[in-house]
Amino acid sequence: MDLKQLEYFVRVAEVGSVTRAATLLSITQPSLSRQIRLLEVELRQTLLVRDGRGVHTTDAGAALVKHARAMLLQADRARWDVRELGSEPMGRVVLGIPASVGRFLSTPLVVAFQERFPKASLSILEGQTYILEWLSMGRIDVGVLLNAVPETGIETTTLMSEPLYLVSARQASNSVLRIGDPIAMHELAKLRLLLPCRPHAFRTYLESQLAVSGLQLKVSWELDAFSTLLELVRKNFGYAIMPASVFREDEFQGHYELRRIVDPDLTSSVAIATHSGRPVSTLMTGLIELIHEVAASAKA
Numbered sequence: 001m002d003l004k005q006l007e008y009f010v011r012v013a014e015v016g017s018v019t020r021a022a023t024l025l026s027i028t029q030p031s032l033s034r035q036i037r038l039l040e041v042e043l044r045q046t047l048l049v050r051d052g053r054g055v056h057t058t059d060a061g062a063a064l065v066k067h068a069r070a071m072l073l074q075a076d077r078a079r080w081d082v083r084e085l086g087s088e089p090m091g092r093v094v095l096g097i098p099a100s101v102g103r104f105l106s107t108p109l110v111v112a113f114q115e116r117f118p119k120a121s122l123s124i125l126e127g128q129t130y131i132l133e134w135l136s137m138g139r140i141d142v143g144v145l146l147n148a149v150p151e152t153g154i155e156t157t158t159l160m161s162e163p164l165y166l167v168s169a170r171q172a173s174n175s176v177l178r179i180g181d182p183i184a185m186h187e188l189a190k191l192r193l194l195l196p197c198r199p200h201a202f203r204t205y206l207e208s209q210l211a212v213s214g215l216q217l218k219v220s221w222e223l224d225a226f227s228t229l230l231e232l233v234r235k236n237f238g239y240a241i242m243p244a245s246v247f248r249e250d251e252f253q254g255h256y257e258l259r260r261i262v263d264p265d266l267t268s269s270v271a272i273a274t275h276s277g278r279p280v281s282t283l284m285t286g287l288i289e290l291i292h293e294v295a296a297s298a299k300a
Contacts, residue, residue: 094125
């Protein structure tokens, strides 16, 4: 398959219009339509169908979009890897990160990346349940995972491990974050909890830990939106479970009370992940090293 044809096809699929895609690609509409048709003839599949609002992918087209994005990304990486040999790393690297980790890691990481790799660019995508999928599809180069479980084709290295705390609203706020008395893990089953939706790895981890003791969590609200979850805790809708690193920002300091979860101690692990089926570029290696450095500085 021709990479240019794949690029054209992906753009049409993304915008849902041959006319708009042709404008964005700076080619004529007939030329674009011809390239898509040649791709369909080669694959012996209809990839796009028209409706009253434009075009959309068939099942075959949707499958090709996933593969095409990964192929185009790999081709782009190959170009940059060859160009940067013996020179300062260039190109673009994409990082997927959970919002809870991004709160304390993303800003210092961007600053450090710009200083170390001035000729390169870093894109950061925040997500909760989609990071593994993005990694598999080739949408991101490097992923940061919470409580990662073994996955075929995914290689992980531990970044950090943090104790978990029960988070509640603090009635009388001031400028200091309050750390209350520890709470036993079995007490969590009695509380109204606000947690991410399944199949979020953090939710799965918590449920599996309580299941060992024959307990179930009482989940009152399921929210993947990190900021909304914390705001609802602040408004006394229930309790959250998080590491203390989330509360390093001044905006949170006086509004929450944290209680360490013990008997047994609950911890949250953070790992860096890459796809084993794709080559790791010099820039990706540099980013991974930088993530470790920034995380170590944040813990200090």
